[in-house]
Structure formats: C-alpha cells, structure tokens
Amino acid sequence: MKIVVSDPLTPLKEFTAARIAIGRAGTSIPMKETLQFKLAHAHARDAVYSVLDVEGLVSSLKTLNLPLLHLQSKALSRHKYLKRPDHGRQLDEASEQQLKDYNHGYDIAIVIADGLSAEAVNENAFDLLKILVPKLQSAKLKIAPLCLVEQGRVAVGDDIGFGLNAKLSLILIGERPGLSAADSMGAYLTFGPKPGLTDESRNCISNIRPQGLKAKPAADKIFYLIMEAFKRKLSGVGLKDDLAIGALGH
C-alpha cells in the first residue's frame, strides 16, 4: 500500500516555482516536502541572524584602494534591530563622530550594511564593487571612504551620505530573506542624501545574487542609474530605470 499519494499534476510543475503537485499523506503535506520547506525556512532564519563578516570584507575591499570606515547603527543587537527600525536607520554617536573626520565633499558615498541578511552582502558586495568602483573612477567620480555598517537599515545610507557631504549615496544591503533565496542583496541610491528621506526618493535594484541578477549586469544597471541621477540631479520616482533596461538590452 502506498502511504503517500503522489500527485497526478506533476507535469504542471514546469510552469511555476510554486510548491504545486506536492502530493499528500492523508490530507497533509508529505514528509519529504515538509522537510524541504523547513530547510528553506531554516536558511532564511539563519540569514536574518547572520553577522557581517567585517574581517573578510575588509580584506577583499582593501584591493579597491579606498579608505574604509567601520560603523554601527543605534540598534545594538539583532533583537533591537528587528523591533526598532528607527534605530537601524541612524548611526550611533561614535560612528557619527568618525564621519566628521571625512566630510570633505565627495560625489558618491558607498555603504555596505547587513540589513536583514548579512550573508547576502558577505557573499555579493565585493563581487559587485570590484566591477562598479573602477567604472565610477573612470567616470572621474570622487568616491568617499567605503562604510561598513552593522545593524543598518536602508535609510542609514542617506545619513552617511549627508554626514560625508556626498552628492549621492549608494547602499548595498541584505534583503529580507525569502524561502527561495536567503542571499539576495539590494542596492538603493539617493541623489542629495539627507536624513528623513523615504523610499520615494530612492531607486532600488533588487535580487542581486549569483542565481538572480548577477554582479556584472547589476553593476551596469547601478552605474547607468548613477550617471542618470547626476545628469538629471534627482533620484527616486522621477528617475525610472526602464531606460536602463532598454539600454542594456535585458
């Protein structure tokens, strides 16, 4: 006797990544699928609690020959971070102090923050920047010291851009992990960064990871948006990225 009833709709699986045609045990989800689901959730949970690999990032980023600052948001723990998004959007006092030594005026501030998946930036930030930074440099843009931020939210990038007196801020940050990907990195850019801005002032490039938007096309897209932002002196809802899609042909 077969305990688990296999699903006659298996041929439909080719049309979607949704968990269809998974069969049943009684009317419950079979063991195999239950464990696969649990594993995906475990990966997502572990990603939320993963820690920024400061040492690893410092050692790879130093090949870019830019000064590097190690900063901390006002959220002192992951639990605090999850409960108080407002704390994750602001730097602590010591970090703000650090910025004061570097507010000489730059074109771009680049920030790397853990967000909701440190794993995502640990794995993807350097691969992106090693393509993007040389492009920005050949476009004669002056780059501020790279900033690594622990327990950071998206908006912390704007505070840092403002603190460093930069014309544009770019933050690379771990996105909220899904069951299908726990290592997805997002990039947000703001022209004229300052505290208190919201999503409508930013452009977002999402799903940057080897199985999603790869480093090379992501860097091309970000570079294009940065150049457009400088040209038009704005970012956010007024700066659509469909031009970028057309120009890059994907």
Next chain:
Amino acid sequence: MSYSFKVRNINYRFADLKTLLAKASPYRTGDVLAGICADSYEERVAAQTALADVPLKAFLNETIIPYESDEITRLIIDSHDVIAFNAINSLTVGEFRDWLLSDEVDNAVLKSIEAGITPEMAAAVSKLMRNQDLIAVAKKCEVITRFRNTIGLKGHFSTRLQPNHPTDDLKGVAASMIDGLLYGSGDAVIGINPATDSPAVVLNLLKLIDTVREQFEIPTQSCVLSHITTTLQLINSGAPVDLCFQSIGGTELCNSSFGINLALIEEAYQATLSLNRGTIGKNVMYFETGQGSELSANAHHGVDQQTVEARAYAVARRYKPLLVNSVVGFIGPEYLYDGKQIIRAALEDHFCGKLLGLPMGVDICYTNHAEADQDDMDNLLTLLGVAGCNFIMGIPGSDDIMLNYQSTSFHDALYLRKVLGYRPAPEFEQWLIKQGINYTNSTNYSELHEFIGANSERLLALISGI
C-alpha cells in the same frame, strides 16, 4: 476626560480614552514603537481595570480622533444606531464583556445590537478578554454573505485560492489555480495579487480566472487585488470584474496614503454593483486590513494599533463586503514580534470584525524576520477554526513566491475541515462532489484520481492554450 486607578500606593492616571485604550492593550511591539504602550505590567492591568469601569456611552461622547478632522470618525458617529444601542447603553466595558459571554446572548441578540456597537467599543472590550473569550464570543456570530455561493454558514469554512506568480505569468498562475481547485480550495474567491498594477496585466488575469470558472462551471467568484482605481477603470472598460478589492485602514490619513477615501470606495462599490454579476447575492466588495498599517503610514494619531485596526471595520461594513480579511502577520516584527503576538492580534481582529457584523477571514501568515514558524500558524489555524472564522488563504505549500511570505496551504484547509468536521460553501461542495473532488468525505479519493485522469489532457490543454 481623564481616568485613573490606584494600585497599592501608585495612582495611575490616563489623560483620555485614547491613552487609556493604548495602555490597556496587550503588549505588542508596534505600540512600543509608537511610544504609547504601558510602561509596566502593573500599569497595563491598572488601565484595564479603569477601562472595565468606563460606560459604553463614553465612546459616543469622547472620540479618539476628532470628528472634525477625520471622515472615519464622522462615519462611525453619524452611522451609530441609537435604537440598536439601547440594549447595552447602561453597560460598562467590563459588564459588556460578561454580557457577551452570557448564555442569553446568542447570534440573534448580537445581530440586533450590531449597528449600536462602534469599533472603539469592540476594541475596548477585546482588551479585557482572554483569547478564550475572543473565541467563545466570535463563535456565536454567524455572518453570511453571498455572490455565486454562500459563505459563512455555521459548520462551513471557506478558502481564498491565492495562485500568485512573481511575474504574473498566466501559465504559472493557471498551474497553481488548478492545483488548488483539485484540493478543494477557492470557494471564498479565486484571488490573485498582481505583481504589477498595470490595467492590461490585471485584465489578462481576470480573463484567465473567468475562463477557467466558466469552462468548469465553478460556483465561485474571481478577484484580482489591484488598486481600486485600476479596478474602476477596468469596470468602465467592460472587464469581467466580480469583486472589487481594496486595502483599507482606520484613519482618513492612512487611507489617503493608500490613495483612497470613502467617496472613491462608494463610487467603486456602485460601479461593481451595477455589473450585476452575482447569481445569488450582491456582496461585491473584498477588503484587506491589518494591525500596524496606520503606524507604518505615520497616520495613527497616537491611537494603539488594535483600536485603529477596528476602525477600519467601520469602513468595511458600510459597503456590505463579501469578504474581509486581516493580513495579520504580513506587517513584520516591529509591529507584531512573534507567534504569540500574531495569534493574539488575529483573534482580536476576528472577534472585533465579527462583532461589528463583518464576514471575517484571516490571512494566517508570517514573514521570515518574525519569530514565528509553521507551528505557530498551526496553532492559530486551529484556534480560528474553532472560533468559526469564515475563510483563510490557500497557497501552494504555504509559500507565496510573489509576496515572499508564508500563509496557509491547500492542505492546511483540508486538515481543518477534517479535524473540525467543516465543509466548504454548499454550492461549491456540490460542485466538488460532482467533479469527484470530495475531500470532506475522506474515505475515498479514487474518484479524484479518476477525475484528474479523465481531465488531465483538458487541464494541460487549458494551460498550453493560454
């Protein structure tokens, strides 16, 4: 006016009703984030004790958001039914709780006072109730709605089939939809969250559900959960719109951040009614709500997230919806931190909605940054099943690959039907039986396989024809 209660040597004072409600609210992260939560366990119980002595009448004299500045407050006050309120007008909030639980109060009594209860009264009494009380009273309420089938009958329990796809790919949507239908899902609605709000995309999705529904003669309704303005535009261009969807909040400011107001909802309601597509009823609206949306839009006016959520139900009940659901765990841990808070909030929302006469469902769900997992959702699913929740979501394997959160699976609904002996909406059940997809009589599944065997080519042809 101010309220107070003395515990030992501390006299706790609460400046107004709004503060009292916030301080009396069971702990949740969103109220902490808003800076309005009780500072200690003792202060919370002091507030609850003071609240228990507040007459229900006080809520008619003291608004928590000024009448002059908020159209939802105006809606609540102007539509309050004094005659319905008569039966309870002498009660305090605490007495109201005992009264609701008393054996004399049944569904008929609750229906007779429904229009006399304001959202703030419902929220207030819920704060004095344990989870058990929220379940016991909600269980008494029967809220029945109709479009092409009958939803909310005692002993019945429905599901929204939610076949979302990250790029709105029609074949992908159809595959999930067929999977769900064959698990007996979809009697509340087949409802898709589109990845984009483009009218052309929404129209294609509407046509897809409509085609499948007509081809298989399924007694259910369709909905694509686009913005109400997109739906209006589609109605005016002759699209097959069964239900009009909108997310709503409990303040005018919150709704304005959603790009809506009462006049716009009224316009869309009348437009949807005018299509006259329901065969057995005229409930044409589908609303979604959820604690925390007002704070998230910075539009909460210092009101606690549970009370302001209940105010959204005043908006909903004006338009006689077919379905209302609280998307309780979607908002994230800064509003509802863990399984305990999500479960409590869901039971409160279900209770308040039902008490105010709404056909409440719940999207039993969580995100990956919340301290929750499938076990918490199983607990909530079972509790809501016992409480007589009208419907839940049905998503392939619990994993919504478009919205990136976890809700209930097709299998979860079958579990609930099995352990609690619930059946689908009667018209839909008849259709399932006719097709041989009869999970409520769980002794024989062979008919289902015969059905799929006999129709597999037809089903695949349907998809390849898209």
